[in-house]
Amino acid sequence: MFFGRVLLVWVIGFSCLLSFAFGATILPDDEVEILRQIAKKLGNTNWKFSVDPCSRQGGWVSPSPNPNDKLPNGVTCNCSLVNSTGCHVVSIRLKSLSLPGVLPPELARLPYLREIDLTRNYLNGPIPPEWGSMRLVNISVLGNQLSGSIPKELGNISTLVSLVLESNRFSGVLPPELGNLSNIERLHISSNYFTGELPEELARLTKLKEFRISDNHFTGKIPNFIQYWTNLEKIAIQASGLEGPIPSSISLLEKLTDVRISDINGTGTAFLPLSKMENMNRLIMRNCNITGKIPAYLGNMEKLKTLYSLSLSLK
Ligand SMILES: *[C@@H]1O[C@H](CO)[C@@H](O)[C@H](O)[C@H]1NC(C)=O
Ligand SMILES: *[C@@H]1O[C@H](CO)[C@@H](O)[C@H](O)[C@H]1NC(C)=O
Ligand SMILES: *[C@@H]1O[C@H](CO)[C@@H](O)[C@H](O)[C@H]1NC(C)=O
Ligand SMILES: *[C@@H]1O[C@H](CO)[C@@H](O)[C@H](O)[C@H]1NC(C)=O
Ligand SMILES: *[C@@H]1O[C@H](CO)[C@@H](O)[C@H](O)[C@H]1NC(C)=O
Ligand SMILES: *[C@@H]1O[C@H](CO)[C@@H](O)[C@H](O)[C@H]1NC(C)=O
Ligand SMILES: *[C@@H]1O[C@H](CO)[C@@H](O)[C@H](O)[C@H]1NC(C)=O
Numbered sequence: 001m002f003f004g005r006v007l008l009v010w011v012i013g014f015s016c017l018l019s020f021a022f023g024a025t026i027l028p029d030d031e032v033e034i035l036r037q038i039a040k041k042l043g044n045t046n047w048k049f050s051v052d053p054c055s056r057q058g059g060w061v062s063p064s065p066n067p068n069d070k071l072p073n074g075v076t077c078n079c080s081l082v083n084s085t086g087c088h089v090v091s092i093r094l095k096s097l098s099l100p101g102v103l104p105p106e107l108a109r110l111p112y113l114r115e116i117d118l119t120r121n122y123l124n125g126p127i128p129p130e131w132g133s134m135r136l137v138n139i140s141v142l143g144n145q146l147s148g149s150i151p152k153e154l155g156n157i158s159t160l161v162s163l164v165l166e167s168n169r170f171s172g173v174l175p176p177e178l179g180n181l182s183n184i185e186r187l188h189i190s191s192n193y194f195t196g197e198l199p200e201e202l203a204r205l206t207k208l209k210e211f212r213i214s215d216n217h218f219t220g221k222i223p224n225f226i227q228y229w230t231n232l233e234k235i236a237i238q239a240s241g242l243e244g245p246i247p248s249s250i251s252l253l254e255k256l257t258d259v260r261i262s263d264i265n266g267t268g269t270a271f272l273p274l275s276k277m278e279n280m281n282r283l284i285m286r287n288c289n290i291t292g293k294i295p296a297y298l299g300n301m302e303k304l305k306t307l308y309s310l311s312l313s314l315k
Contacts, residue, residue, distance in 0.1 A: 027053045027077060027087050034109045035075070035089070042123070043101035044094060046073075053077070054087045066096035066120065073097065081112060088112035095119040103146065105130040114159075119143055132156040140164040142188070147171065155180040162186040166212065169193060176201040183207060190214040190236060198242075203228050214238035214260070221245075221266065227252045234258040244289055245269040251276065257303075262286035280304050 027035075032053060039047050051058025054077035061074030076091035089110050099121035105128035107113060114136055120143040127146065131139075132153025138161060146168040154163070155177025163184060171193040178187075179201025185208060194216040203225035209232060218241040226232070227249035233256060243266030250256075251273040258281055259274075268289040274280065275297035283304060298304065 027089065031089055031110060034106050037106045038092075038104045041101050041104035041106065042094065042099045042118075042121075044097065044099055046094075046097065047075070053089070054079070064095045064097075069095050069119075076115075078112065084112070091115035091117075093117040094121070097121055099123055103128055103131075103141070107131065108133050111135075114138070116140070119164075127151055127154065129153040135159045138162045141168065143167045145169055149173070150175055150178070152177040154178065158182060160184055164188040165192065167191040171195065173197075174199055174202075178202060179204045181205060185231075186210045188212040190216070192216055194218060195241075196220075198223050200225065205229065206231065208232055209255075210234045212236040213240045213242075215240065217241045219243075222247060222261075222264065224249055226250060229253065231255060236260040237262075237264070238284075238286075239263040243267075246272060246285075246288060248273060250274070253277075255279070257281045260284040261288055264288050275300070277301070278303070 032049070035047065035053055036049060046059045046062065047053070048058035051060065053060050053075050056074065061072050064073045071093060073093050073095055075089055077087045078090045079087040081088060090112050091114060093115070095117060096119070099118070101123060102125040103123060107116060108130040113134060115138040116136060117138065117140045119140050123141065123144040123146060125146065126148030127150065129151040132151065134157060136157050137159055140162070142164045147170060149172025150170065152175040155175060158180065160181050161183055164186065166188045169192065173196030174194060176199040179199060182204065184205055187208060188210065190212045191214065195218065197220035198218065206228055208229045211229070211232060214236045215238065220242060222237060222242045222244065224247045226247065230253060232253045235256065238260055239262065242264060244264045245267045246261060246269050254276045256277045257279045262284060263286065266289065268291045278301065280301045281303050
């Protein structure tokens, strides 16, 4: 009886020791080495390599300097992935740290990485084409000094749900391969120097919920194919370079809650038939060469909080 209890305690104690000794929460050496190379490329000195990266200690998890960032910065590991033993890096979040480096191609050597968030740093240089081999879900490099065009290889990331490239110095035309991002819900590329027409292949992005392309140098008309984006909730096309008219097929997008279209030249349109969009919350249409009457249905948009529709030529 007494002996039995001692044995039980001993067995439990030993198995705890075992799981510790065999590293139930310890990152394998090869991934640690890759993190070392990544830190060097980013110019990140916040990680202490004397401490296990999965321990959430030693600078591997820390609050973002920006109090508006809800999630902490850091490296997240998952030690219970399906079909895989040991721990692996699944997310790297380094926001508002003034990182001075470049985007590391080495990220592609972390096979379980699903999220990269490098929002608001001073990173420069291009997006490495190597990233195209990853199975990422979320990418954000918002608010850096990145340049070059979007590599066509990014179109290979069929798992991608959110791509945020806003407020950088990206240029060039959008690669048609972006039309292969069949799971994408959020595409934010405002405030860059993109040129050319929107590729027709984007018509296939039918899961899109948010599309933002404001403040760019695109050419051509606002494409009629946006009518296929029937899950669209938010759209921002302000001073994008695109010309009107705003296609009337936008009326098919009944889930829209936030529409910001402004500063488009070209043929005028009548006020859009948006009467089915009962959840409209914000509607900004400024300098869009809209003519005609303000439609009565605006009075039925009960959730509408903001309406700017200046520079209309009303009759
Ligand atoms: C780890 O991955 C598994 C399988 O995808 C998932 O069920 C689990 O919630 C993840 N654990 C953590 C801590 O993220
Ligand atoms: C795990 O492996 C099995 C058999 O190879 C496969 O059918 C399944 O899709 C895999 N699961 C994941 C999440 O990769
Ligand atoms: C992607 O980002 C969303 C929040 O925007 C989050 O809920 C989700 O868990 C992230 N996915 C991964 C795989 O990190
Ligand atoms: C992208 O996918 C194509 C095939 O669809 C493949 O030939 C190419 O090597 C892939 N590129 C990368 C960077 O993974
Ligand atoms: C990706 O897009 C390109 C150009 O639109 C196309 O030629 C290619 O076949 C697509 N690849 C895959 C794997 O769907
Ligand atoms: C629209 O036309 C005006 C006047 O011709 C021009 O100054 C402006 O740059 C044009 N805007 C765009 C977005 O093309
Ligand atoms: C507005 O549209 C009319 C035709 O509907 C066109 O004549 C005029 O040039 C357009 N104005 C601008 C600023 O593009």
